[in-house]
Amino acid sequence: MWPVRRQLDSRFERLDPETGPDWDDRLIRELYNEFGGPLLRQVRQTTGNDLQWAEDVVQETLLRAWRNAAKLTWERGLLWAWLLTVSRRIVIDGRRRRGVRPREVEPPEADSIAVPDDADKTLAAIVVADALRGLSADHREVIEQTYLRDRTVNEAAAILGIPPGTVKSRLYYALRSLRGVLKERGVAS
């Protein structure tokens, strides 16, 4: 497992475990102060604005960070990226347990990516939907069959009848092209 390093990131170094018995409490509080707000905003997008659920997800995510103290040595950007992946896994697991699926209907045709309706016509959503359509069919398919349907790589591989490794590599190149397009259009940084 992860070697727990003594040297914590500067944000946390004043929280040296040897400086007091309530180190754990202070560390959790510090994580909330640093990441709680932004994380909640991100998670609420994924939970469909179910605030109670989003708060539970944030709490569980920060608890996992606390249990993986080695991660706290990472620089902020990387730690943030890690917190996001953890929160997404928790949401996906939660959806499974609740049996909630974003879409019950199967067929991932080329046009199954929703065009946002009037109320949702944020520029970003339109640009993203458009960029997805611009991807190759293989690339679009793996994004749809994993992230957009809350399925893991192995589940998507079974449905698509291709090896998990192929799903992983297609996802990789798909995300790279997607990011390239979104960056060009000023939506991604």
Next chain:
Amino acid sequence: MSESSHLEVAAYALGVLDDGDVEAFERHLDACERCRQELKTMSELPGLLDGVKSSSERAN
């Protein structure tokens, strides 16, 4: 680690890597600067995809 480990960063960023693969990839991440950089650049994509996903949820 093989080249295929690097490719897992996308599935990891989306949170769709299976549990059994997550721990191994995180060990890889701890040793691979290239993947750490890629993870950061990919980490805003799930949030952008959520916009498309939530509109399709409401649409159905």
